[in-house]
Structures are given as structure tokens and as C-alpha cells.
Amino acid sequence: MAPVSRREGMARLTRVAVPAENAGAGLMPPLRPASRRPSEGSGAAGAGAPGAGGPGTSGPGTSGPGAGKALQPHTGVARLTPKAAAVEEAARSLRQVMGRFATGVTVVTTTSRGRIHGMTANAFLSVSLRPPLVLISLGRCRMNEMLPRTGRYGISVLSRQQKDFAGHFAAQRPAPTEPRFVWEREIPLLEGALAHLVCRVVDAHPAGDHVLWIGEVEYLNAHEGEPLLFFTGRFGTLREVQQRGG
Numbered sequence: 520m521a522p523v524s525r526r527e528g529m530a531r532l533t534r535v536a537v538p539a540e541n542a543g544a545g546l547m548p549p550l551r552p553a554s555r556r557p558s559e560g561s562g563a564a565g566a567g568a569p570g571a572g573g574p575g576t577s578g579p580g581t582s583g584p585g586a587g588k589a590l591q592p593h594t595g596v597a598r599l600t601p602k603a604a605a606v607e608e609a610a611r612s613l614r615q616v617m618g619r620f621a622t623g624v625t626v627v628t629t630t631s632r633g634r635i636h637g638m639t640a641n642a643f644l645s646v647s648l649r650p651p652l653v654l655i656s657l658g659r660c661r662m663n664e665m666l667p668r669t670g671r672y673g674i675s676v677l678s679r680q681q682k683d684f685a686g687h688f689a690a691q692r693p694a695p696t697e698p699r700f701v702w703e704r705e706i707p708l709l710e711g712a713l714a715h716l717v718c719r720v721v722d723a724h725p726a727g728d729h730v731l732w733i734g735e736v737e738y739l740n741a742h743e744g745e746p747l748l749f750f751t752g753r754f755g756t757l758r759e760v761q762q763r764g765g
């Protein structure tokens with residue numbers, strides 16, 4: 520994408536509040552492969568924090584909403600206790616209501632041991648201008664395990680043309696083309712995005728079944744273009760998501 524107008528700059532560094540290597544360490548129990556993917560692909564209404572459609576947020580053996588599941592000894596059919604059912608119902612309602620809050624879509628990226636990892640997130644917001652701070656809210660996911668180690672992340676704000684990547688990095692369906700990355704400050708960023716930020720983790724706060732990762736902006740850059748929106752579980756332009764019955 521040809522940059523029409525471009526702002527680029529290095530955010531001035533301020534003192535690190537928390538050593539990046541330790542920020543968020545041990546905030547969540549480790550991800551269990553068996554508990555992954557029950558809700559991904561839902562793209563369900565409100566797939567952002569809270570209940571960002573993150574994998575395993577209701578997985579077995581966790582302290583999350585699914586923790587109250589009781590397994591029937593004879594049939595093996597999982598049944599929710601009344602309390603757990605109420606928790607699930609509240610979570611569903613919150614997800615549905617939050618789905619009415621139209622957002623942009625980002626891909627959060629980081630790199631570890633020479634490998635790039637990306638995930639879709641819409642729980643992204645700006646926190647402070649001086650110093651420049653942003654926040655991402657992550658549920659139980661691979662990225663949450665990596666950030667204490669990598670201490671830095673990239674944000675790529677998706678354009679309308681990048682809808683396939685929104686689904687791809689939410690593990691919903693593979694994109695027809697391989698994602699390509701550009702590098703800034705040794706952090707990978709999705710090529711062709713509307714905006715890029717590189718952040719260093721300065722603080723992390725557990726909040727319910729999510730962790731709020733506060734990052735100080737080290738690099739940013741933006742292009743003109745039309746954003747990809749997420750509304751009531753659908754991706755598209757505002758007109759598209761409305762036409763499809765949002």
C-alpha cells in the first residue's frame with residue numbers, strides 16, 4: 520500500500536516501570552493444549568476483551584467460567600451446575616452487548632527464538648500521551664505466555680482489505696495468502712496495515728480472565744486507508760456489517 524500521508528516517529532522513552540522480562544510473568548496458569556480452541560472461530564459478537572473469543576477461556580480445569588463444569592460419571596456428558604450456568608449466561612450476555620461496540624481490528628505480533636507469532640485482537644486502546652502508552656487485553660492465549668518472555672509487541676491496525684488476516688490470526692480459517700511481515704525495532708508487523716506501533720511492556724495487570732498489557736510506544740507509523748471493522752461478530756466496513764444484519 521502506498522503511503523499517502525505518513526506520520527512516523529520515535530516515542531521518547533521514559534523510565535521503565537516494570538522490567539519487561541518479568542512483566543506479567545505468572546499472571547495466568549500455563550496454556551493447556553487440550554483446552555485450546557473451543558470458542559475460537561466463533562467470531563461471535565463481542566470477540567474482544569472481555570471474553571475475547573480467546574481460546575480456552577472456558578477450558579476445563581481453569582479458574583475461568585468453565586471451572587464449575589461437572590462431568591456425569593455414567594454418560595460422560597458435561598453439565599453445568601446452576602452457578603456455572605449463571606456465570607456462562609452472564610458471560611454470553613456481556614459478549615453480546617460488547618459486540619454492539621464497533622471496533623477496529625489489530626494483529627498483535629511478537630517474536631521469540633527466531634519465530635514470529637501473531638494473533639487478532641480488538642481489545643486495544645490508547646492509555647496516555649505523555650508518556651505514550653497503549654494497552655492490549657489478552658485472555659488465555661499463546662501470546663499471553665510469550666509476552667513475559669519477549670517483553671515487546673507490535674500492533675498492526677488492519678485495513679478493509681486485510682479481512683482474511685483477521686480470521687487467520689484468530690485461528691478461524693487460514694488466509695488464502697501467506698501473511699508477510701515488515702520489521703521495525705526488531706519487531707515484526709503485518710505488511711500493508713493502516714497503522715503500526717511497536718511497544719515495550721512496562722506494566723501488566725491481571726483482570727478477571729484477562730491480562731492488561733500496558734506498552735510504551737517505541738515506534739509508530741500510519742497510512743491513509745479504510746479500516747476493517749468488527750461489529751456484532753462480523754468483519755467489514757460499517758456499511759457491510761450493517762447490511763448483513765448487524
Ligand SMILES: Cc1cc2nc3c(=O)[nH]c(=O)nc-3n(C[C@H](O)[C@H](O)[C@H](O)COP(=O)(O)OP(=O)(O)OC[C@H]3O[C@@H](n4cnc5c(N)ncnc54)[C@H](O)[C@@H]3O)c2cc1C
Nearest residue numbers: 571573574637638640641642657658660661662688689690
Ligand atoms: C475480532 C476478534 C477480536 C479478538 N480480540 C481478542 C482480544 O482482544 N484479546 C484476546 O485475548 N483474544 C482476542 N480474540 C481471540 C484471539 O484472536 C484468538 O483466541 C487467537 O487464536 C489467540 O491466538 P494465540 O496467541 O493463542 O495463538 P494461536 O491461536 O496459536 O495463533 C493464532 C493464529 O495465527 C496464526 N499465526 C500465528 N503466527 C503466525 C505466523 N508467523 N505466520 C502465519 N500465521 C501465524 C496461527 O497459525 C493461528 O491460526 C479476538 C478474536 C477476534 C475474531
